[in-house]
Amino acid sequence: xxxPGHGRGPDSGTTAGGSNSDPFPANLRVLVVDDDPTCLxxxxxxxxxxxxxxxxxxxxxxxxxxxxKNKNGFDIVISDVHMPDMDxxxxxxxxxxxxxxxxxxxxxxxxKSVVLKGVTHGxxxxxxxxxxxxxxxxxxxxxxxxxxxxxxxxEHSGGSIEDTGGDRDxxxxxxxxxxxxxxxxxxxxxxxxxxxxxxxxxxxxxxKEDTSSLKKPRVVWSVELHQQFVAAxxxxxxxxxxxxxxxxxxxxxxxxxxxxxxxxxxxxxYLRRLGGVSQHQGNMNHSFMTGQDQSFGHLSSLNGFDLxxxxxxxxxxxxxxxxxxxxxxxxxxxxxxxxxxxxxxTIFNFENxxxxxxxxxxxxxxxxxxxxxxxxxxxxxxxxxxxxGSHMRVQQQMTGVRPGQNVQSSGMMLPVADQLPxxxxxxxxxxxxxxxxxxxxxxxxxxxxxxxxxxxxxxTNSRVLPTTHSVxxxxxxxxxxxxxxxKSAPGISxxxxxSYQEEVNSSDAKGGSSAATAxxxxxxxxxxxxxxxxxxxxxxxxxxxxxxxDWDLRNMGLAFSSNQDAAAATAVFSSSSSTQRKRWETDxxxxxxxxxxxxxxxxxxxxxxxxxxxxxxVRVKSERVAETMTCPPANTLFEEQYNQEDLMSAFLKQEGIxxxxxxxxxxxYSIDNIPV
Amino acid sequence: xxxxxxxxxxxxxxxxxxxxxLQDDANPNFVEEVSALYFKDSARLINNIDQALERGSFDFNxxxxxxxxxKGSSTSIGASKVKAECTTFREYCRAGNAEGCLRTFQQLKxxxxxxxxxLEHYFQARQ
Numbered sequence: 001x002x003x004p005g006h007g008r009g010p011d012s013g014t015t016a017g018g019s020n021s022d023p024f025p026a027n028l029r030v031l032v033v034d035d036d037p038t039c040l041x042x043x044x045x046x047x048x049x050x051x052x053x054x055x056x057x058x059x060x061x062x063x064x065x066x067x068x069k070n071k072n073g074f075d076i077v078i079s080d081v082h083m084p085d086m087d088x089x090x091x092x093x094x095x096x097x098x099x100x101x102x103x104x105x106x107x108x109x110x111x112k113s114v115v116l117k118g119v120t121h122g123x124x125x126x127x128x129x130x131x132x133x134x135x136x137x138x139x140x141x142x143x144x145x146x147x148x149x150x151x152x153x154x155e156h157s158g159g160s161i162e163d164t165g166g167d168r169d170x171x172x173x174x175x176x177x178x179x180x181x182x183x184x185x186x187x188x189x190x191x192x193x194x195x196x197x198x199x200x201x202x203x204x205x206x207x208k209e210d211t212s213s214l215k216k217p218r219v220v221w222s223v224e225l226h227q228q229f230v231a232a233x234x235x236x237x238x239x240x241x242x243x244x245x246x247x248x249x250x251x252x253x254x255x256x257x258x259x260x261x262x263x264x265x266x267x268x269x270y271l272r273r274l275g276g277v278s279q280h281q282g283n284m285n286h287s288f289m290t291g292q293d294q295s296f297g298h299l300s301s302l303n304g305f306d307l308x309x310x311x312x313x314x315x316x317x318x319x320x321x322x323x324x325x326x327x328x329x330x331x332x333x334x335x336x337x338x339x340x341x342x343x344x345x346t347i348f349n350f351e352n353x354x355x356x357x358x359x360x361x362x363x364x365x366x367x368x369x370x371x372x373x374x375x376x377x378x379x380x381x382x383x384x385x386x387x388x389g390s391h392m393r394v395q396q397q398m399t400g401v402r403p404g405q406n407v408q409s410s411g412m413m414l415p416v417a418d419q420l421p422x423x424x425x426x427x428x429x430x431x432x433x434x435x436x437x438x439x440x441x442x443x444x445x446x447x448x449x450x451x452x453x454x455x456x457x458x459x460t461n462s463r464v465l466p467t468t469h470s471v472x473x474x475x476x477x478x479x480x481x482x483x484x485x486x487k488s489a490p491g492i493s494x495x496x497x498x499s500y501q502e503e504v505n506s507s508d509a510k511g512g513s514s515a516a517t518a519x520x521x522x523x524x525x526x527x528x529x530x531x532x533x534x535x536x537x538x539x540x541x542x543x544x545x546x547x548x549x550d551w552d553l554r555n556m557g558l559a560f561s562s563n564q565d566a567a568a569a570t571a572v573f574s575s576s577s578s579t580q581r582k583r584w585e586t587d588x589x590x591x592x593x594x595x596x597x598x599x600x601x602x603x604x605x606x607x608x609x610x611x612x613x614x615x616x617x618v619r620v621k622s623e624r625v626a627e628t629m630t631c632p633p634a635n636t637l638f639e640e641q642y643n644q645e646d647l648m649s650a651f652l653k654q655e656g657i658x659x660x661x662x663x664x665x666x667x668x669y670s671i672d673n674i675p676v
Numbered sequence: 677x678x679x680x681x682x683x684x685x686x687x688x689x690x691x692x693x694x695x696x697x698l699q700d701d702a703n704p705n706f707v708e709e710v711s712a713l714y715f716k717d718s719a720r721l722i723n724n725i726d727q728a729l730e731r732g733s734f735d736f737n738x739x740x741x742x743x744x745x746x747k748g749s750s751t752s753i754g755a756s757k758v759k760a761e762c763t764t765f766r767e768y769c770r771a772g773n774a775e776g777c778l779r780t781f782q783q784l785k786x787x788x789x790x791x792x793x794x795l796e797h798y799f800q801a802r803q
Contacts, residue, residue: 038749108748
């Protein structure tokens with residue numbers, strides 16, 4: 001964003017504008033802000049020794065005006081935390097909102113809380129004073145990373161987002177149709193959330209235009225103007241604030257809806273960054289967190305990715321899923337959750353999902369992504385937060401991206417997210433009975449899903465309506481199946497989301513999801529589609545974590561279609577599916593086993609569907625899940641416990657049992673406790 | 677240039693040596709200039725803290741904020757002994773120990789003054 005040439009890609013050699021003759025790090029344009037004259041003088045000298053072009057400034061306000069006056073004048077900002085006129089975090093916030101420059105925070109204060117705050121506010125690095133020249137010699141990497149991420153985002157997000165907008169409308173319509181059948185409570189929320197989403201889509205479009213056309217005259221968001229903006233947003237409610245209303249409330253001449261929309265988007269991203277930590281903390285139970293960690297740790301195959309997924313599932317994620325993916329935001333915090341999701345998506349894009357996943361082993365994976373994963377950056381304290389962050393990401397993906405589109409933006413991660421949202425809506429329409437679908441999913445998930453489900457279930461249960469609960473449950477349940485195979489545990493969380501997406505695709509019968517649709521057709525029963533979805537999700541997961549492949553195989557043909565979507569990262573859904581299959585087939589042996597397992601589940605699903613038809617069987621399912629959850633302390637355990645037969649029996653039992661929403665919650669909790 | 681001399685040992689740490697590394701022909705007096713700036717600014721801080729302490733009512737947050745600045749610049753110049761006193765002072769601030777703050781601040785001023793003299797001597801000897 002900073003430099004005109006930023007969109008060129010990761011490998012563009014020179015960052016500093018107009019200095020192609022110099023080796024890259026040289027002439028990096030650095031703005032240093034520190035109220036301590038001694039530190040400022042030393043930093044300036046050190047940075048000059050690094051051959052950077054240094055601008056020093058002893059007041060944050062001045063720094064901000066410098067940045068505003070010359071938006072392309074700097075590549076990176078280094079700021080002290082403690083400054084009298086403006087807190088360094090405030091400056092960080094503004095720079096993040098307005099310039100999108102990498103900001104390095106520094107302070108003599110090395111307390112974990114302060115470092116954490118810097119990281120969660122979006123600082124790309126945090127230097128403890130005394131700053132060493134060795135640290136400054138490497139700051140250029142943040143510039144490269146930022147540009148690279150920006151490039152990825154702009155490259156991938158554009159078309160996909162717009163497409164998503166159209167899809168969303170369809171989905172939402174479907175959802176609304178479904179709502180007519182089931183519960184009308186959510187409708188209001190739906191509509192509002194849809195409007196919001198549309199707005200956000202517009203905003204993103206605007207933003208892109210801005211970046212691509214390189215700086216049309218932009219509104220300067222002064223501190224005062226920003227405060228006006230924040231006041232308007234707060235008055236409207238973060239989730240209900242739309243640019244038009246904000247503009248009306250602010251009543252600032254010259255300000256356009258587009259200006260506000262763009263700023264709102266950035267502001268939401270900012271809130272998400274903060275929210276990733278604080279919200280999650282609030283929602284997460286310590287026991288829960290620890291429990292997940294332990295379980296994951298046990299799982300040999302768990303990837304960092306998996307962890308993230310698990311985290312997503314927990315409380316917030318559930319809520320978000322409902323809002324975004326399920327299309328029923330009402331239950332929890334529809335508005336808030338949704339918007340965060342979107343923002344997260346963008347954040348997510350910045351990060352390199354692939355890298356993380358591949359590299360990631362457990363929580364530490366986050367470290368790979370310095371910029372984006374603020375939460376990740378702080379492994380120890382942040383674990384819960386990290387999870388939350390991961391949730392956020394997933395959710396974002398879910399909401400914003402469709403299967404094909406997802407591929408573009410972040411590759412693996414996105415697909416999952418996309419699928420989920422679609423799945424929610426599509427599922428309902430096709431089945432005609434939302435509860436059923438969800439319930440079936442949940443049943444499946446009993447095995448591996450347990451861990452993930454646990455987290456998510458508790459909150460969802462309380463918040464969500466019975467039907468919606470079932471949907472959530474489905475996610476977990478889907479995961480369990482995956483887990484059954486071998487690696488399922490880690491992949492589990494991911495698969496769930498994927499399955500949702502897949503379902504959606506199938507119902508939508510969109511071009512990309514043709515394979516999925518075919519699969520559904522073969523099943524004939526909507527419930528079958530669900531199964532397919534699951535596999536697909538699994539595949540997505542696999543793509544993400546690479547380990548999940550087995551799962552996909554299991555999913556069978558149906559799964560393949562979905563998997564294709566996941567692979568779709570390349571954009572070709574139908575064609576890609578075949579290729580993906582091949583990959584999966586390599587894993588064939590494992591898959592075959594899984595496949596067998598899968599088939600029985602499908603039957604079960606049918607049963608489940610019937611059950612659902614009968615009544616609130618869905619809830620019953622959830623209960624079972626919880627039980628399974630408890631039982632499988634170890635990852636491997638899941639497989640055994642969750643045999644098809646067991647599932648069948650469980651389903652049957654469930655059918656007999658009247659569905660109780662509350663029960664879900666209970667089970668989920670129990671599960672959580674168990675791992676701990 | 678990089679051998680501070682035994683007289684400075686304990687008062688300055690490797691950060692000061694790193695500053696000396698930054699000196700070159702274009703900036704031959706960088707360390708001396710930075711030192712002068714440090715003592716000028718720290719004198720201001722000491723004055724602020726003195727006034728705050730003389731008021732009798734201990735605003736520990738304010739004192740801690742001052743001392744944070746002091747520590748930041750002291751650590752950046754490699755004034756290890758002063759920095760240690762800053763750290764101790766801040767610990768007393770957090771503990772709400774006014775007596776400890778007063779005592780530590782006296783010690784801090786003493787170290788600060790000693791360092792100043794030693795550095796002046798050091799720069800004179802170099803020239």
